Amino acid sequence: MIVSIASGKGGTGKTSVAVNMALSIRNVQLLDCDVEEPNAHLLLHPKISRIEPVYVPVPFVNEKLCDHCGKCSKFCQYNAIFVSPEKVLIFPELCHSCGGCTLVCPKKAITEDKHKIGTLKLASADDLGLVYGELEVGEPMAVPVIKEVKKHIDNSRNVILDSPPGTSCPVIETVKGSDFCILVTEPTPFGLHDLKIAVQVLEYMKIPLGVVVNRAGIGDKKVYEYCEDKDVPVLLEIPYQRRIAELYSTGVPFSSEMPEWREKFQTLFDEARRLVGK
Amino acid sequence: MKQITVLSGKGGTGKTTITASFAVLAKNAVVADCDVDAPDLHMLLHPKIVKTQEFKGSKLATIDESKCVKCGLCREKCRFDAITENFSVDSFSCEGCGVCTIVCPTNAITLTERISGHAYISKTRNRFMAHAMLSPGEANSGKLVTLVRQNAKVLTEKEDSDLIMIDGPPGIGCPVIASVTGVDVGLVVTEPTMSGIHDLKRALQLLKHFNVSPFVCVNMYNVNRDNTRKILGFCRERGIEVAGRIPFNPKVTEAMVNGKTIIEYLPESDVAKEIANMWKKICSFF
Numbered sequence: 320m321i322v323s324i325a326s327g328k329g330g331t332g333k334t335s336v337a338v339n340m341a342l343s344i345r346n347v348q349l350l351d352c353d354v355e356e357p358n359a360h361l362l363l364h365p366k367i368s369r370i371e372p373v374y375v376p377v378p379f380v381n382e383k384l385c386d387h388c389g390k391c392s393k394f395c396q397y398n399a400i401f402v403s404p405e406k407v408l409i410f411p412e413l414c415h416s417c418g419g420c421t422l423v424c425p426k427k428a429i430t431e432d433k434h435k436i437g438t439l440k441l442a443s444a445d446d447l448g449l450v451y452g453e454l455e456v457g458e459p460m461a462v463p464v465i466k467e468v469k470k471h472i473d474n475s476r477n478v479i480l481d482s483p484p485g486t487s488c489p490v491i492e493t494v495k496g497s498d499f500c501i502l503v504t505e506p507t508p509f510g511l512h513d514l515k516i517a518v519q520v521l522e523y524m525k526i527p528l529g530v531v532v533n534r535a536g537i538g539d540k541k542v543y544e545y546c547e548d549k550d551v552p553v554l555l556e557i558p559y560q561r562r563i564a565e566l567y568s569t570g571v572p573f574s575s576e577m578p579e580w581r582e583k584f585q586t587l588f589d590e591a592r593r594l595v596g597k
Numbered sequence: 598m599k600q601i602t603v604l605s606g607k608g609g610t611g612k613t614t615i616t617a618s619f620a621v622l623a624k625n626a627v628v629a630d631c632d633v634d635a636p637d638l639h640m641l642l643h644p645k646i647v648k649t650q651e652f653k654g655s656k657l658a659t660i661d662e663s664k665c666v667k668c669g670l671c672r673e674k675c676r677f678d679a680i681t682e683n684f685s686v687d688s689f690s691c692e693g694c695g696v697c698t699i700v701c702p703t704n705a706i707t708l709t710e711r712i713s714g715h716a717y718i719s720k721t722r723n724r725f726m727a728h729a730m731l732s733p734g735e736a737n738s739g740k741l742v743t744l745v746r747q748n749a750k751v752l753t754e755k756e757d758s759d760l761i762m763i764d765g766p767p768g769i770g771c772p773v774i775a776s777v778t779g780v781d782v783g784l785v786v787t788e789p790t791m792s793g794i795h796d797l798k799r800a801l802q803l804l805k806h807f808n809v810s811p812f813v814c815v816n817m818y819n820v821n822r823d824n825t826r827k828i829l830g831f832c833r834e835r836g837i838e839v840a841g842r843i844p845f846n847p848k849v850t851e852a853m854v855n856g857k858t859i860i861e862y863l864p865e866s867d868v869a870k871e872i873a874n875m876w877k878k879i880c881s882f883f
Contacts, residue, residue, distance in 0.1 A: 328635055353768075490634075508640050537850045538853070
């Protein structure tokens with residue numbers, strides 16, 4: 320079973336929920352898909368077993384064959400190639416690696432080169448398998464790195480995907496193919512507003528979902544009213560407690576120091592499984 | 598004209614709370630909410646929309662079933678796995694590149710423009726605001742950020758303003774890059790947690806990469822004083838100015854619930870005073 324943890328709003332506690340849940344169940348693999356700012360490893364302190372570069376193909380123009388017809392530049396939807404009578408300029412950060420330019424070039428002057436956009440890390444903490452990616456600073460496209468992380472999904476295990484915040488393409492890429500999605504929110508106007516957007520996305524993608532309310536006790540009750548109205552199950556509440564915040568700040572998953580939470584996270588996972596029917 | 602972007606790397610560190618407060622403190626700024634997939638600034642600034650624009654950020658392949666001979670070439674050449682088994686287009690996967698349109702032997706595929714969101718120009722009590730809403734699940738948030746910034750620029754010229762205040766999205770990817778390129782100052786809001794420190798370093802690297810002058814703000818600094826000291830030490834070593842240290846105060850959430858910035862809600866609070874102080878420091882940089 321694949322469960323993704325997403326949120327809409329950033330900083331609501333996705334990674335905390337993903338890590339504590341992963342530590343509370345057996346035969347588990349955690350994939351940190353927030354490749355812009357991966358944080359799960361900061362709580363797990365894993366042993367890294369393999370580091371691999373992540374490349375994407377980008378065009379390389381053989382100037383000897385190129386007659387500067389400009390067809391590649393006209394075709395490219397992303398403005399990644401600029402052709403002047405004297406020169407061809409390639410902007411690898413804008414390229415989506417579709418390969419179209421190599422197909423439209425009448426002189427077969429374009430081949431593809433490797434461009435490094437990130438790093439993939441395979442690691443483990445005791446029995447827990449951790450896979451995470453890191454986007455190179457200055458590179459805009461997170462999606463190919465997320466795809467690379469997700470290639471390592473081991474279907475024989477319970478898989479937890481830690482998503483980046485927001486509701487745009489990196490989030491879609493992460494949650495795509497999940498059996499269930501847990502949305503972590505906080506009971507504040509910002510939390511609710513962004514939760515609503517995230518629910519819309521998941522409904523559109525037809526992924527069943529449930530909510531975890533983190534920092535329960537702050538803010539107001541509107542998140543609960545919304546969930547009741549929409550028939551979205553609230554699966555767990557994590558109260559605002561100074562101790563939990565302090566443990567997180569030092570890089571300790573709170574269920575390790577507060578073992579009563581293990582059972583709650585186990586129940587959370589079982590509940591997700593029950594709702595999916597797996 | 599000067600531009601300042603509030604960013605963070607890690608989400609939920611307090612970017613919007615601080616941008617909204619700055620917006621109240623700055624006399625004559627245009628505000629731009631560049632967190633286009635989860636914009637929250639409007640809940641504190643209450644803009645009234647004056648103008649709405651459709652955002653056509655990308656294209657989508659469309660297959661004409663009557664012409665399709667199901668040869669499978671499009672599916673073979675598509676690198677985004679966007680053509681399904683029964684030859685329809687998966688709109689979540691399609692990046693609108695157009696490769697399918699050129700490989701199709703019967704010209705059954707065309708690219709159509711898709712509306713991926715809306716950009717807004719709005720008026721708040723005493724200032725103008727540019728913001729947007731990406732349609733849920735859409736791509737190309739970077740392009741929408743660029744549109745919001747263009748709108749903000751036009752507004753500064755019209756309103757004779759000299760400052761654009763930008764609320765950035767979390768992360769360091771395409772919408773963040775679109776939010777920081779060409780700005781004068783980037784204020785990175787962090788928190789004294791292991792994640793906060795890790796993400797702060799990457800956000801600062803990003804600012805360096807794009808030649809933007811950095812400032813740092815440690816929010817909720819008293820949640821972990823050891824980590825706060827580490828952040829201060831890190832910044833000192835690199836000559837980066839820490840513009841402010843904001844204490845944890847539950848009144849900030851209370852202000853948010855009431856739809857107000859902390860500056861308006863509790864102007865005499867420790868948080869409001871520190872934000873005002875920080876604003877002064879940043880202004881003196883200009």
